[in-house]
Amino acid sequence: MKNFPLIGLGIATKGSSGNTLDTFFPCISFKNIEDEFSQYYEIWDTLMSENVAEIEDAASLNLQDESLNIAISNLNENKIIVLCRILENQPIETIEEAYLKLHLISYKHFAPNSLNLENLFDSLLNVAWTNQGPIELGDIDKRILSAQKNNRSLEIKSVDKFPCLTDYIIPPGVRIGDASRVRLGAYLSEGTTVMHEGFVNFNAGTLGPAMIEGRISAGVVIGKNSDLGGGCSTMGTLSGGNDIKISLGENCLLGANSGLGIPLGDNCIIEAGLYITGGSKITKYNSNNEPESVIKASELAGCNNLLFIRNSQTGAVEAKINPKSVALNEELHKN
Numbered sequence: 001m002k003n004f005p006l007i008g009l010g011i012a013t014k015g016s017s018g019n020t021l022d023t024f025f026p027c028i029s030f031k032n033i034e035d036e037f038s039q040y041y042e043i044w045d046t047l048m049s050e051n052v053a054e055i056e057d058a059a060s061l062n063l064q065d066e067s068l069n070i071a072i073s074n075l076n077e078n079k080i081i082v083l084c085r086i087l088e089n090q091p092i093e094t095i096e097e098a099y100l101k102l103h104l105i106s107y108k109h110f111a112p113n114s115l116n117l118e119n120l121f122d123s124l125l126n127v128a129w130t131n132q133g134p135i136e137l138g139d140i141d142k143r144i145l146s147a148q149k150n151n152r153s154l155e156i157k158s159v160d161k162f163p164c165l166t167d168y169i170i171p172p173g174v175r176i177g178d179a180s181r182v183r184l185g186a187y188l189s190e191g192t193t194v195m196h197e198g199f200v201n202f203n204a205g206t207l208g209p210a211m212i213e214g215r216i217s218a219g220v221v222i223g224k225n226s227d228l229g230g231g232c233s234t235m236g237t238l239s240g241g242n243d244i245k246i247s248l249g250e251n252c253l254l255g256a257n258s259g260l261g262i263p264l265g266d267n268c269i270i271e272a273g274l275y276i277t278g279g280s281k282i283t284k285y286n287s288n289n290e291p292e293s294v295i296k297a298s299e300l301a302g303c304n305n306l307l308f309i310r311n312s313q314t315g316a317v318e319a320k321i322n323p324k325s326v327a328l329n330e331e332l333h334k335n
Contacts, residue, residue: 002109005087006030007044008100009061011072012082015136021127022134023082023099024168026071028109039064044083052096055081091118098123102162102185102202106169112187112203112221113245124161131155134163162202186216189224197230204236211328214254223250225328229272235261244278249304251326262297265304269322274310276317282308285320 010023029040043062047053055061058081063069072081084096092098098120104110128135132154135143140156147154157164157180165171165186166179173190176182182194185202191209194200198212205216208224216222217236228234232254235246248254249266259275270276278298286292300306300319307322 001111001114002030002033004089005041005085006104007041007048007083007085008096008103009040009044009068009072010082010084010096010100011075012080012096013134014078014080015127015134016139017136019125019136020095021125021136022163023084023096025084025100025103027065027068028100028104028107030109036065045085048083048085051085051087052094053083055083089116091116092120092123095123095125099184103168105185105187105203105205106165106171108171108187108189112205113219115203117203121161126159126161128159129157129163129167131157165200187221191224195230198228201236208250209328213256217246220246220248222248223252223266225250225326226252226254227326227328228254229256229258231257232270233259233275235259235277244301253326262301264300264306265302267304267322267325268306268308269324269326270308271310274308274317276308280317283311283316283318285318287321289320291318 007029008025009027010025012023013021015021027037029037029044031041047060058072082096084100086097086100092101101115101117104115105112126137128137128140144154162183164179165182165184166176168184171188174188175193177194177196181199183202186200187205189206189208192206193211195213199215200212201216201218203218204220206222210222210224211227213230214228214232215234217234219237220234226248237243237245245263246260247263248260249264249268251267252264253269254260255270255272257273258270260270261277276297278296280297281294282297282300283294284292305322307320310317
């Protein structure tokens with residue numbers, strides 16, 4: 001993982017009101033870190049009197065990368081070049097910084113829950129995301145009318161504060177069945193497969209190869225070689241005032257339509273249809289497969305090798321020692 005300070009080179013979209021609608025950051029330069037873009041930090045830093053600067057002369061950026069030069073040349077009239085600097089991990093102050101932090105997570109420079117995202121929702125604008133780029137909501141009726149009049153395609157994919165990840169970044173070695181269900185700010189590790197019904201929110205994701213057919217909510221991380229079955233869900237930090245970071249360890253399985261509301265360690269299974277929350281009453285079994293005590297599920301937070309099932313005769317939720325090992329299909333995850 002990398003650290004601050006850093007400067008992102010972005011291409012921002014402006015609405016007719018002058019508001020910034022989004023910013024794409026194809027290049028991020030870190031100070032005191034040796035990588036392909038580190039040479040630019042000191043140069044760009046001299047161009048900035050504040051932490052966000054609009055750049056009119058592209059030559060002043062001193063770009064040595066031909067593809068970057070091409071990317072920022074001949075921009076449309078509603079596009080501008082910006083530099084955004086982050087010196088410390090503080091609350092978000094501008095929309096450009098909000099987009100830069102989301103990029104930092106999706107580029108996997110920073111892990112989920114490591115960046116200060118306070119003020120994120122206040123910074124982002126609700127816009128129409130279309131096949132022609134983001135459109136300010138005050139302009140959308142005119143744009144629809146213009147598209148109809150001129151027989152041009154205008155596809156409105158969503159009206160939201162967050163765009164989808166793949167409009168900006170394509171993570172290497174990842175499959176995504178429905179790109180609209182993965183938000184910018186998702187952290188997807190190589191070998192991850194997100195099926196059509198899978199969903200990955202911002203500031204959340206996978207730490208290795210994983211099969212995602214369920215929901216990864218904001219703030220949730222999934223360990224490598226784990227499988228989220230169809231229709232399952234994980235309780236995010238934005239849900240109902242929950243401030244506990246939910247996570248799932250390695251080699252785990254959430255059955256179809258199950259739910260996870262506590263952090264769990266490695267080699268755990270929750271059977272299909274069973275939702276475990278912190279307050280769920282669990283009958284805990286010992287290594288001899290004998291009932292030991294009835295406890296709250298929160299007392300099992302972070303534990304390894306657990307199998308959660310519901311007794312089909314009594315309805316009691318039970319936690320037993322997991323005798324199985326979850327293994328993903330290697331051929332399926334060669335992405």
